[in-house]
Amino acid sequence: MDNLKIYVRLSDLLYKDMLGLADEEEKRELDTLLVTCKLKGLDREKIIARLQEKDVFDGKEALQRFKELKRVGKGHRRWIRWTSVAASIVVLIVVGLWLSQEVKFENNMVVSGVINPGQSRAVVTLADGQQIILEQATRKIEESDGTMLHSDSGALVYTANIEKISSVVMYNTVSIPRGGEYRLELADGTKVWLNAETELRFPVNFTGERREVYLKGEAYFQVKRDEKHAFMVHTSMGVVEVLGTSFNVRDYEGEQEVVTTLESGKVMYVSEGSKEQVILEPGYQTLEKRSSQVEVRKVDPIQYIGWREGKYVFEDMALEDIMQTLCRWYDIDVVYADPTVKKFHFTGDLERYESINVFLNFIETGGDVKFRTEGKTIIIDKK
Structure with a gap:
């Protein structure tokens, strides 16, 4: 048997x-x-x-x-x-x-080459071009306008110096590599969780009527409410505008789509191409692909924001899409020995901070695929 x-x-x-x-x-x-x-x-x-x-x-x-x-x-x-x-x-x-119990069976289950999850890693580029690597260690950095940057335990907090705020807008950029994540608190109190392979460009201090940031990759926002100053997230295809709310934005270059998922509050998505405006209620999301209309969908938000809470939730998702997400977090490469397995669908949860091997064993146990690891490359074939 x-x-x-x-x-x-x-x-x-x-x-x-x-x-x-x-x-x-x-x-x-x-x-x-x-x-x-x-x-x-x-x-x-x-x-x-x-x-x-x-x-x-x-x-x-x-x-x-x-x-x-x-x-x-x-x-x-x-x-x-x-x-x-x-x-x-x-x-x-x-x-x-x-x-x-490390029970061994005779087929090709994943039993070697443990691949561990990502960790807090980021690079902050200051307004003067200086780049600083951020990890778990505590660091204090002072910007040229007096803004204090405090890095500790995977979070970077900006604290404005009220006496030295300049009318000149100064931008910083936080970049997250594959296999990394970081938390960020902007000068206005807005909190941002940055996922792997993500870049966020933002003002050191917000001045003027709008609080504007620029995103590549994926981030979860908890916006500090300020009815006089709208908060705007610029993506490659459109802008998400809010007053105070919690939502997730996903805009990876290779996926050719922008997905905005609202957890609480209210946001408006504005397409830069079609100029279409969509107002979202909690539990809904917008999806825009290039050269197509904005699609509005009712969803279970946990499938799109679970990563921020330490869990990936996959619901009837193609294996190719699952592995694309895991490649970023575990910093791995995937080779499909049999390309047909890309379209196989699976449902399941993955604890974000555990080894990927447990998850792959679950899939292989009940699916028509088998996995083999070579270093940080996972080779996927059909049984």
């Missing part, structure tokens, strides 16, 4: 046993598999307690939902998202224990 069949059978039997629906023969088979997989002594009562806390442990109905989740879709198998229902929690507990 190959590892995928073991995975499916063990999760079926374990869940049926906890529901009280396993017969004697199934219980014996379960005990044998638990011994084989070095999981004998698994605390089932503790798992049941966790499920009951989530209010999702419901006998035969839960078992039926479990089976429905595990149906094979056309062209690919969807691996189970652990946050959805009780069954998926059980499955991930089983697989997680397998991985923690």
Whole structure:
């Protein structure tokens, strides 16, 4: 029996046993598999307690939902998202224990070359052209207009010197490399989380009627409310204008699209090409591609802002798009030995600060793909 069949059978039997629906023969088979997989002594009562806390442990109905989740879709198998229902929690507990025990199977699972997540890294370019590397260490920098820059624990905070504010607008740029992230607090109190491969250009101090910044890449904004001074984020295709709100903007050059997702408050997106104006409510986003109209979509914001909270959430997403996101954060390269796997779709969550290997093992366990690592290159093929 190959590892995928073991995975499916063990999760079926374990869940049926906890529901009280396993017969004697199934219980014996379960005990044998638990011994084989070095999981004998698994605390089932503790798992049941966790499920009951989530209010999702419901006998035969839960078992039926479990089976429905595990149906094979056309062209690919969807691996189970652990946050959805009780069954998926059980499955991930089983697989997680397998991985923690370092169980080895005979197929090509990812078992070597651990690839760790990114960390706080950035470069700030001052108005005079001086470049300073920012990491975890504490640093204090003074701009020529007296503005103080304080860097500590992955955050850079700007504090204006009221007595020396100049009428001349001075710009700084913070650049985040692949495998990096950084937090930024602008002089007006606006907080910005910068994702990997991102650049933000902004005034050291905001003067005039508008607070304007320029973004390449991806950033999450919590704008300090100021009804007299609109906050504007310039992208490659349009401008996001707000008064005070929380939202995410994604504008990577290689993706050829600008995506603005609103978490709270209200924003207006203005296309520079078509001049179209769209006002967003929370839970909606705009998407603009080159030479096309602005599209408005209702979405689950966590799929687009989860990275800021330490989690990537992928919902029925093509493997190519998933890996494109992971390449930036883990600073890896991807080679597709079989290009057809790019279009396979998967649903799942990834803890942003854990090794990528755990995530790839989950996908491989329940999907039609296999992964192999060579240094920081991941080679993807069809099973």
